[in-house]
Amino acid sequence: MITRRWVRGVVGGAVAAGLLAGAAGCETPPAPKAAPGPTAAPKKTPTSTPSAPASPAAPEPAPEPCPEGGVRLVEGSGDAVMGLRLEGYRLVNCGTDEYVLEGYPQVRLLDKQDQLLEVAIGHGSAPITSEVPAVDAPPERVTLAPGQTASMALLWRDRITDVTVPPVEGWVLEVTPKPGAPRLGLRLTRPVDLGNTGQLGVGPWKR
Incomplete structure (x- = not known):
């Protein structure tokens, strides 16, 4: 009697253990975790390139002082x-004052x-x-307010009449605007090329 109960108990325990083992064997294993994807590189904060220091502006040239007498001689156009x-x-x-010419x-x-040239200077175009x-x-009569301008013209001919005489070129023009006024000097960019004619015609002051 006792033996049967033990066998039954053993069989029942074995069956129970088998069921538990089957249940344990039939359990679905958990899905593996996904592999981590590529990690984006951290964005670099752009660093500002230091700009070169600004060059100081070149100072404007000082205005040319007004010559003694209150007028300045300027080279003009030619033909x-x-x-x-x-x-x-x-x-x-x-x-700063009016300037009168006549x-x-x-x-x-x-x-x-800067050596003085021997030139025959006359008024008008004859005999050139x-x-x-x-x-x-x-x-x-020409009256110039401050800032106003008058003009005068020179006429000559560049001609070689004697090949034995060196041609004459004037590179500095000196002008006395009116009697008693200071003489003005102007170094020219285009010479007064007289050849060897030695003649120069001067026109009057015009506004």
Whole structure:
């Protein structure tokens, strides 16, 4: 009697253990965790490139002082036809008072070494050429307020009449605007190339 109960108990325990083992064997294993994806590299904060220090602005050149007498001589425009030269020059009132002109300026020419040239200087176009309005106009009274400008013209011919005589070139123009006024000097960018004619015509002051 006792033996049967033990066998039954053993069989029942074995069956129970088998069921538990089957249940344990039939359990679905958990899905494996997904592998981590590629990690994006951290964004670099752009570093600002230090800019070069700004160069200081070049100082503006100091204005040229007004010459004694209150006027300045300036080279103007020119014209050349078949060796005939017509060059204009301007007189600027850079002072603070009115400046009155009348008649013709007194003119001298110097060479590159600032030596005075021997030139026959006359009023008008004769005997250099026929009438030229800029040189042959009648003189008039010209009053320049501060900042205003008057002009005068020079006429000459670049011609070689004697190959044994060196040609003459004036590189400095000296002008006395009116009697008693200080003489003004102007170094030229275009010479007064007289050849060896030795003649220069001067026109009157014009507004």
